[in-house]
Amino acid sequence: MGNPREIYQQVILEHNKKPRNFGKIDDCTHQAEGHNPLCGDQLHLTLIVKDEVIQDIQFEGHGCAIDVSSASLMTTAVKGKKVEEALKLIHGFRALVRGEWSLSKHGELGKLVVFEGVKDLPVRVKCAVLPWATLQSALNGSSIASTE
Amino acid sequence: MNYQVSEIRKDFPLLDKSFHDKPLHYLDSAVSGQMPLSVIERIRQYEMHEHTNVHRGVSTLSQEATDHFEAARTNVAKFLNTASSKEIVWTRGTTESINLVAQTWGRQNIKQGDEICLTEMEHHANIVPWQMLAESVGASLKIIPVDDRGELCLEELSKVLSPKTKLLALTHVSNVLGTINPIKQIISMAKQQIPSLTVLVDGAQAVAHIPVDVRDLDVDFYVFSGHKLSGPTGIGILYGREALLEAMPPWHGGGNMILSVSWNKTTYMASPGKFEAGTPPIAAAIGLGEAINYLSKLDFKEVHAHEQKLLKRASEGLKKIPGLRILGESSEKVSVISFVVEGVHPHDLGTLLDHEGIVIRAGHHCAQPLMERYKVPATTRASLAYYNNEADVDALIESTRKSVEMFHG
Numbered sequence: 001m002g003n004p005r006e007i008y009q010q011v012i013l014e015h016n017k018k019p020r021n022f023g024k025i026d027d028c029t030h031q032a033e034g035h036n037p038l039c040g041d042q043l044h045l046t047l048i049v050k051d052e053v054i055q056d057i058q059f060e061g062h063g064c065a066i067d068v069s070s071a072s073l074m075t076t077a078v079k080g081k082k083v084e085e086a087l088k089l090i091h092g093f094r095a096l097v098r099g100e101w102s103l104s105k106h107g108e109l110g111k112l113v114v115f116e117g118v119k120d121l122p123v124r125v126k127c128a129v130l131p132w133a134t135l136q137s138a139l140n141g142s143s144i145a146s147t148e
Numbered sequence: 149m150n151y152q153v154s155e156i157r158k159d160f161p162l163l164d165k166s167f168h169d170k171p172l173h174y175l176d177s178a179v180s181g182q183m184p185l186s187v188i189e190r191i192r193q194y195e196m197h198e199h200t201n202v203h204r205g206v207s208t209l210s211q212e213a214t215d216h217f218e219a220a221r222t223n224v225a226k227f228l229n230t231a232s233s234k235e236i237v238w239t240r241g242t243t244e245s246i247n248l249v250a251q252t253w254g255r256q257n258i259k260q261g262d263e264i265c266l267t268e269m270e271h272h273a274n275i276v277p278w279q280m281l282a283e284s285v286g287a288s289l290k291i292i293p294v295d296d297r298g299e300l301c302l303e304e305l306s307k308v309l310s311p312k313t314k315l316l317a318l319t320h321v322s323n324v325l326g327t328i329n330p331i332k333q334i335i336s337m338a339k340q341q342i343p344s345l346t347v348l349v350d351g352a353q354a355v356a357h358i359p360v361d362v363r364d365l366d367v368d369f370y371v372f373s374g375h376k377l378s379g380p381t382g383i384g385i386l387y388g389r390e391a392l393l394e395a396m397p398p399w400h401g402g403g404n405m406i407l408s409v410s411w412n413k414t415t416y417m418a419s420p421g422k423f424e425a426g427t428p429p430i431a432a433a434i435g436l437g438e439a440i441n442y443l444s445k446l447d448f449k450e451v452h453a454h455e456q457k458l459l460k461r462a463s464e465g466l467k468k469i470p471g472l473r474i475l476g477e478s479s480e481k482v483s484v485i486s487f488v489v490e491g492v493h494p495h496d497l498g499t500l501l502d503h504e505g506i507v508i509r510a511g512h513h514c515a516q517p518l519m520e521r522y523k524v525p526a527t528t529r530a531s532l533a534y535y536n537n538e539a540d541v542d543a544l545i546e547s548t549r550k551s552v553e554m555f556h557g
Contacts, residue, residue: 005500008500013557041525063495063525
């Protein structure tokens with residue numbers, strides 16, 4: 001296992017301190033609740049999707065730094081993207097934190113690669129994945145996601 | 149003081165281990181107490197030389213296994229100072245003990261409109277079984293609040309209790325706050341107000357730290373798990389007053405718990421037998437008996453003084469860390485410290501401490517209503533036992549300080 005101090009890179013710590021797109025969209029078109037029952041982490045995602053494009057996305061809730069920074073970076077990554085592209089990113093991110101990611105198969109992940117080290121912390125993978133699983137539920141029209 | 153913790157540590161093989169190339173600091177005994185070698189060896193001896201079933205047939209092997217199994221029950225009875233070993237029922241643990249009482253005594257005695265009194269500091273094990281019962285019979289739950297220091301608001305007790313209250317179920321020691329509740333005083337006050345009241349005490353977090361005398365406490369049911377007492381997992385205790393146990397219907401049906409079975413009528417054994425359907429965890433029961441033997445060789449006063457010294461050292465050291473706040477500052481507490489740090493989630497801290505070989509618990513500790521009370525999603529908890537030493541405490545303080553610095557940057 002890698003040293004977790006290396007995983008908590010500056011970008012993760014910074015997004016944890018100042019999460020982007022934190023809040024709630026009242027007139028959202030899509031939304032979902034994410035739960036991590038073992039930790040008690042909770043996340044509420046609200047989105048505006050128009051013409052198959054994520055026009056806006058916000059999240060609120062509480063969780064650890066990995067969960068919060070993952071949600072924050074996710075919202076910045078998918079905002080303005082087509083739903084189809086977002087679904088591809090979800091797939092790529094899951095592969096990344098499970099140690100199965102490859103550039104040729106899953107494509108570019110940009111800043112999200114800071115989460116690669118999470119693969120060495122098996123008990124924390126679900127923290128990083130929670131926002132993405134919640135996004136997937138919201139886009140699929142189901143309103144609840146759980147990591148268990 | 150002649151309490152030699154270095155000698156005691158030699159009895160615990162796991163304390164010698166390393167994790168991530170660092171010496172292990174096990175500060176998670178409230179989750180599960182480590183077993184001394186004598187307990188591990190006793191279980192091994194049973195499995196190698198004595199293994200069979202109990203209460204079966206005429207073989208010498210079975211008779212001897214039964215003798216060991218029942219001797220362990222007697223050990224538990226002495227440990228709790230019960231009137232008779234018949235008052236000790238083997239279960240799988242605290243959770244099962246409480247469910248047993250809820251589904252037998254509870255269903256028989258708690259009816260529509262009745263009230264069950266709990267406290268705000270209960271573990272889910274002493275909440276959910278009562279919620280399930282209350283929902284199914286139409287009873288309601290009443291809660292004794294906790295103050296900011298982590299003590300029960302005893303001035304509320306008389307207001308929370310009513311003539312409809314059938315049961316008071318409360319913890320002896322809080323698994324989050326470490327608070328030792330003045331159980332004897334509470335029971336006496338409650339029973340003075342409602343003489344017919346039945347009281348169940350969850351002793352899971354108490355038994356490893358304070359002597360328990362069920363007759364002195366005047367408690368009706370007392371429950372705990374073997375593995376919190378340096379015994380194995382999968383074995384637990386339900387103490388019940390003999391008259392109460394006798395009046396209760398059986399719970400699980402099957403072999404072992406009957407006198408005779410026919411298509412027309414089945415008759416049951418007297419307690420505790422009628423509550424012990426099927427083959428029990430024999431090795432675990434014998435192991436728990438051995439754990440009690442081990443602990444009874446220690447001087448409780450010395451253990452207490454040692455744990456309190458470590459508690460003080462840990463509390464004072466942690467408090468110096470900027471943004472750190474301890475939850476639970478009762479004047480009477482066991483060596484359990486929960487804390488939160490501004491801007492640092494307990495799970496992140498838990499991961500960082502784990503890498504330093506420090507085992508703690510991070511989370512809601514199966515006490516979500518209490519987390520809600522203090523408006524925190526989770527806490528970090530270090531729980532110290534009689535085999536911990538100052539090096540354990542110092543490692544906790546130093547690693548927490550380093551981790552918090554990284555986050556506060």
